[in-house]
Amino acid sequence: MLTFEQKQAVIESFPELTKKEISLKRLNYHFEDSLYEKTIVVEKLHPNGNGFVYVGDLLKYEKIANDKGLVNIRDFDEESLKTIIRDAIDYLSEEEAPIIETWVSREGTTIELVHDQRNWDIYYQNNLEETFGTKEAAVAYLREEGFRHKG
Structure with missing residues (x-):
């Protein structure tokens, strides 16, 4: 201490x-x-x-x-x-514009990872699916679910 x-x-x-x-x-x-x-x-x-x-x-x-x-x-x-x-x-x-990343599964399902208002949110067809406190946690979740970043 x-x-x-x-x-x-x-x-x-x-x-x-x-x-x-x-x-x-x-x-x-x-x-x-x-x-x-x-x-x-x-x-x-x-x-x-x-x-x-x-x-x-x-x-x-x-x-x-x-x-x-x-x-x-x-x-x-x-x-x-x-x-x-x-x-x-x-x-x-912070008063920044949201960061939006597109992620795709092997099956072709597309979702968005959005950083807005200090959280990392995952959206599927404009519906909020999950919220994380850090990008690392959100990315780990997405990878576990079989998604990859569409760069």
């Missing part, structure tokens, strides 16, 4: 975050360029090492995020902390 000071150093390595002191010696780190009302990326970082990172409804973190979209970072190592902070900043700054 990283110390408070180590977590602070990792968080402050992101120049897009602004530190704000709050009560009980805790710190919040804001992303002022957020495209949404929510600007706090790191919330209530406490000298005891406890704190939270806002990930909203990113499926990648659905198993560890609470109902407010916060993940407790108390036991995170440096690499995990960097990754979740980068994901949080990206989450608050």
